[in-house]
Amino acid sequence: MAEPALPLVKPMNGGGGGVPAPPSIKPRPVYRPQPPSKAPRRRGRLCTCCLWITFVVSALILLAAIAGGIFYLLYRPHRPTFTVSTFRLSALNVTASNQLASRLDLSITARNPNRKLVFSYDPISISASSNGVAIGNVSVLGFVQGTKNNTVLKTTVTTSGQRLDSPTASDLKKSNVPIEIDMETKVIIKIGALKTKKIPIGVSCSAINAAVPKTKGKKAVPAPEFSPDASCDVKMKIKIWKWTV
Numbered sequence: 001m002a003e004p005a006l007p008l009v010k011p012m013n014g015g016g017g018g019v020p021a022p023p024s025i026k027p028r029p030v031y032r033p034q035p036p037s038k039a040p041r042r043r044g045r046l047c048t049c050c051l052w053i054t055f056v057v058s059a060l061i062l063l064a065a066i067a068g069g070i071f072y073l074l075y076r077p078h079r080p081t082f083t084v085s086t087f088r089l090s091a092l093n094v095t096a097s098n099q100l101a102s103r104l105d106l107s108i109t110a111r112n113p114n115r116k117l118v119f120s121y122d123p124i125s126i127s128a129s130s131n132g133v134a135i136g137n138v139s140v141l142g143f144v145q146g147t148k149n150n151t152v153l154k155t156t157v158t159t160s161g162q163r164l165d166s167p168t169a170s171d172l173k174k175s176n177v178p179i180e181i182d183m184e185t186k187v188i189i190k191i192g193a194l195k196t197k198k199i200p201i202g203v204s205c206s207a208i209n210a211a212v213p214k215t216k217g218k219k220a221v222p223a224p225e226f227s228p229d230a231s232c233d234v235k236m237k238i239k240i241w242k243w244t245v
Contacts, residue, residue: 077189078113080145082203082232084181085109085152088225089210092135092177098169102135104128104157104179105225112145117189119145122198124185128157130177133168135159142185178207181232205232 084106091103108126112119121144127137136157145151164172171177183203189196208230211223 076114077117079234079236080119080187080201081111081113082183082205082234083109083111084205084208084228084230084232086225087179087208087210087228087230088223089177089179089213090222092172092212094164094169094172098164098166100135100162100164100169100172101160102158104136105155106157106181107152107154108181108183110145110151110153112147112149112151115147117191118147120188120190120195121145122186124153124183126155126157127182129180129182131168131171133164133172134162135179172212174212176209176211179210180207181205181230183232187236200237202235202237203232204235205230 086107088105090105091101093101095101121142123142124140125137126140128135136159138155138157140153140155143151182205184201186198186200188198208228213223214221
């Protein structure tokens, strides 16, 4: 079998005949070594940092739990309790133009059940309402309550000239109405030379069924005083305990 003829290259001097052209040779690519990637090393450092952070946080949580358990075993802390001990609705008058005038006399007993904790209260805001309708508010002075101590707060809650809508005015003209008592304050808890920062406290006393004062002629006859002994729900809005010396 005949081989294919190679192309002829004409001589530069114009002479006859031709010389076969050499086959074309492609240049090989030059090998250049790449620098090692830094990604694995960075990932390793990041994982190590995350492990250390997790370890430190876990250790702090464990130490806080141990400290809390020791504190509870040593001091047995209990939140304060509040009770409405005496109650009298002296006036609850709704005029023909649906304006409210009321007077509520009550005493509230605050109790510190702890043997080693002292409570120091800021002024206490006391408000009274009936079915969501405010019928008065007052503020009483703060006080310091020692261990295993009962403190009685006597006060009067009043309102005058508050305008009501017709359905609300009709509800307050009934012979008996439910009265709710709410209190708000802040307290510092002391244990020897240690004390907390001010902790907000919310106190909500269950509805007390109160008799509306009767009127004889043009004179109102106050309802008699009674002792409902209504216990109150105490909520201490604690975020973080920070002790200072």
